[in-house]
Amino acid sequence: MASGFLVTDAISNYQILHGQLRASSEAIAARLAHVVRYIVTLPSAAVACEQVNDEWIQRFRTWLTAQPIVSTGGNHRSRSASTVENSVIQLAAVINAAHRRGDASRPAGFRPIPLKELSATPQHRATxxxxxxxxxxxxxxxxxxxxxxxxxxxxxxxxxxxxxxxxxxxxxxxxxxxxxxxxxxxxxxxxxxxxxxxxxxxxxxxxxxxxxxxxxxxxxxxxxxxxxxxxxxxxxxxxxxxxxxxxxxxxxxxxxxxxxxxxxxxxxxxxxxxxxxxxxxxxxxxxxxxxxxxxxxxxxxxxxxxxxxxxxxxxxxxxxxxxxxxxxxxxxxxxxx
Known part of the structure; x- marks a missing residue:
């Protein structure tokens, strides 16, 4: 049993207190949904915020990278590194917010990769x-x-x-x-x-x-x-x-x-x-x-x-x-x- 504030509870609170009030609420919810889906695959869903470290995050990155993006028509395409990292960044925001509220004992124990290190400047221009x-x-x-x-x-x-x-x-x-x-x-x-x-x-x-x-x-x-x-x-x-x-x-x-x-x-x-x-x-x-x-x-x-x-x-x-x-x-x- 995890000792500490659960990540799933931190996500729920974050969406109620912060995520739903922003123009990007749909994107926030989608990014955090990936985290919840990953936690469900673990032996125990009782993952505390304090347990999420760099090793945990790397396993999450590996798992999410392997999950293709599937269209409503059933088409598959690969998930980019920057898309994966957006979920990591959002999870860090969740845990940091939980810490500020006094729910989690410390801020996020991992460091997201800056997106500029993962994303090349887009080259495509629509005619x-x-x-x-x-x-x-x-x-x-x-x-x-x-x-x-x-x-x-x-x-x-x-x-x-x-x-x-x-x-x-x-x-x-x-x-x-x-x-x-x-x-x-x-x-x-x-x-x-x-x-x-x-x-x-x-x-x-x-x-x-x-x-x-x-x-x-x-x-x-x-x-x-x-x-x-x-x-x-x-x-x-x-x-x-x-x-x-x-x-x-x-x-x-x-x-x-x-x-x-x-x-x-x-x-x-x-x-x-x-x-x-x-x-x-x-x-x-x-x-x-x-x-x-x-x-x-x-x-x-x-x-x-x-x-x-x-x-x-x-x-x-x-x-x-x-x-x-x-x-x-x-x-x-x-x-x-």
Missing amino acids: VPELAAMFRYALSRRRQSDGAGLHRFLIASVSTLARPDAAHEISTAADRGQWNSQRRVLDLNPRGRRQTKKYRATVRVPWQFAEHLDNVAGKFVPVSTVRSAWRGMAIELNLPGDGESGMKLIRRSVAQLLRDRRVPAEEIELMMGHRKLDAVTDLYAAFRPEHLSNAVTALEGIIDEIESFVPGAFHRKDTGQTGSSLKLISGGVAKNG
Whole structure:
């Protein structure tokens, strides 16, 4: 019988007190489910937090690596080292949280491997036809909640180059202070949220996305996460594995498409949050018509290309063919017609 606070109890408490409150709750639950599945295979499921050391973790890594990822269609693919290590990192967070609460006698007795040592920078970039295939898949599942959420996520990600967490948090609610309809300006950092090293930019958006935002009250992506729907899509479309086709694929791919269209590097970096203006300049720059104008024009063209492959990808059914009388003219500028 284990002496100490059980890992399974620590996991349950963590999910109740922490995991369920985060946008990544589904990912957290999936990572910890692997740990629970492994514990069930042991001679005794009574494993105390204090017993989990480097040797225990290495046995867990070996076991999980041997468990293939199986799609709903029965297809198998191998599990990457970084995917395995995400479960190790999550377990360390669980045990450390138990220690802070006074449940476990000490923090995690093992050291996860930094993901940057396991993951090479993803090389795959989706082409416009590949992006269109993603929209086609999402539209085919639009009557289901995960499909509707995935469709909205794709629209937001292509239109803004936002990181997945920022795309999920886009809202038109007045108290969030994100959407300025008159100027077509979207602040990816909600009011009251402190900026981090992963800076969230204030961007001008393509007119096709502006029409959507003008007709949404509150959150644009209607679910807390589309991770599960994304995984289903990646398997269905046979997207590359080994970390090449995570949810940041849209961000990386659209950035490459902008480079291919000779959009100035500074504009791409500003949209992605890789470059920041000084505080005063940033406050006013986004409201100038010329701000990110090359990037926005190119994005409107990319969206038109996606729409040519998949009619309805960006179109809102309840607006009529040109929405609120907006038409695209040369140079990507919208005007009333």
